[in-house]
Amino acid sequence: MNRPDVRNALSPTLISELTQAFHVLGEDPGIRALVLAGHGKAFCAGADLNRMKESAQAPEAENRADAQALATLLHTVHTCPKPVIARIHGPCMAGGLGLISACDVAVAAQQAKFALTETRLGLIPAMISPYVLRAMGERAARRWFLTGEVITAAEAWRIGLVHELCEAGEIDQRVRQLLESFMLASPAAMAECKRLIRDVAGQPIGAPIIEQTISRLAAQRATPDGREGLASFLEKRKPAWVIERDDDPGA
Template sequence: MNYDTLTIDTAGSIATVTLNRPEVRNAFNEQAIAELTAAFTALGQVDGIRVIVLAANGTAYCAGADLNWMKKMAGYSEEENRADAMQLANMLRIIYACPKPVVAKVHGDCFGGGVGLAAACDIAIAADDAHFCLSEVKLGLIPATISPYVIKAMGENAARRYFLTAERFNAREALRIGLVHDIATAATLDGQVDAIANALAANSPNAVRQAKALVSEIAGQPVTDTLIADTAHRIAQIRASGEGREGVAAFLEKRKPAWLN
């Protein structure tokens, strides 16, 4: 598929999806949302891809909603707005549930829907000059479609503040509240993201996929007999899997596992 709003580059088992609308600070419109949906759906099914990096060209990571798109939405009925919002909601869910680990490489401004985009990724690394803002309430709106991912990332307490105040905050605050996992200088951001991506790519593809599902499905669950049985079932299945057996054998035999050859 050819894309107009993003580029896709592959180096070995790592794919980089780059938002490529620098003239509008990589703001979302219908086309960008549709192309991100298509790209992550496709890449999630490619056997040779083990990691996806979500980056951006230009001075901003993502400025949220495109102004022309917002003007168009201003004339929509409630039903039309709901259908439009579902496109963004589905795109974020596809990134969040992608079977491959996704790493956000954030720089510059990351506002509104851009915060949701970074929060939907498994790991977010930000440049130390990045700034974040959940500005929706200034426009009489709320960050509804991005809220499942942003609240999971920053927690309810921080969300109460930043959803309600629409304050800008910097990368160090994003790190403190858990929205991003680490920060780097502009000069070292590429290297730090590469290191994370390479570490992910070196692990068992099946185990990484199952570990991602484990976090999503176990987080917040009460510790019950059913949960304990489920976790025992999961480890038994993966121990008996081809990669599970190969990984343990490689460790005991002091050699590289087959997925690294």
Template sequence: MQYDMLSVAFSARVATVTLNRPEVRNAFNEAMIAELSDAFAQLDARDDVRAIILAANGPAFCAGADLNWMKKMAGFSDAENRADARRLADMLSAVYRSSKPVIARVSGDAYAGGVGLVAASDIAIAADTARFCLSEARLGLIAATIAPYVVRALGERASRRYFTTAEPFDCMTACRLGLVHEAVPADQLDAAVQRIAETLCANGPQAVRESKRLVQDVAGCALDETLIADTAVRIARIRASDEGREGVAAFLDKRAPSWRD
């Protein structure tokens, strides 16, 4: 998996996708968007990958859209603009819908679309010096393609504030609002991310995949007979699966399950 604007590395069933445009604070353009979409599609299909870390080189995590790319888009036709925006939306969806859990390793500031990448990830661990900003309104724009993920992470109330004010907020605020799960000193970031990755890899891969899907499917649903019946079907199916049977048997036999081999 060779890319111009990303690097992808593998270690112990974990893939690390690293944004690699530090000279522009890892801002994304059409090429980086295409590479991210391709990388997540390929990793999603690999059985040897249990978790994905989304990281970045340089002092910033991601500054959002590249200003030169945005300037070029201003001259696009309506159809070209819509197609371009859809590619960005599809890339964010690829991160969010990946069957592998995605850990955002937020080593520095995340602005605009960078906040979208953090919100589309399943788990976000950040250096406590990182700052966040939904800065689109400053430029006369809106945070449209990232909104489905950011609003889920921040909630409606906080989103209304930060989408409209475009004011930056610190890492402690990001934790309080739910965008970030843990804030740690920069020199402890790798250890914190590695701990989460190892925890994910110790669990049943099918159970992790189905747990992620369960949360996405259940969130916001009415607690009615349809939902109750659906959850019963899901647990019955996983209990009868090879992985479910192996997990229960391993627990009762006081041994490690086969997926930890």
């Protein structure tokens, strides 16, 4: 996100551009993983204030269209077949929490801070709620959704909103390490894993879900990557999807 003058606020244009970028990059076979970051002092300030002023006088249909656009972006990030890392270096507010919750991994600087400020504006965090609730859990959401208080990076880590904390100067190194881990995994298997998580999470453990997981593993073993993974293990070599890299940390 590159709107540092407005703290990467989510304007209709930015929402549209992000949605398109995730669609295109998610389907690009040359892309193995994505990093969502923000330029400037903030990761994302949430909704664009100018657009919020306009929406106060806008008809319901226009407000529904804006809500639909954000909901589409969040779902696009959530269902992206590639691993997505949120790199959170600074303040992450309201809709920004929805974005990081839709990502697969969230890495934050110790100085980052978070807040769900909607109730202080007479609003609710509606479109982001499915993703944020999955990240922090219902119990934590009862506090942070209602109060709008600032959430420190340490508290965000404690409640599961972010996976890891780093010193500000170390965040890029940690992101690179995560990217290197993704480069060792089968792209097809990672995409299938993401679908598996979405389909299995929250389901009761009974005959239907057990049968589904059996079928999915059997099908995955028969895929080209499933066969290549087993063959490379038995032959004590790296699988074909592992790309050799030089020692240049900027590569």
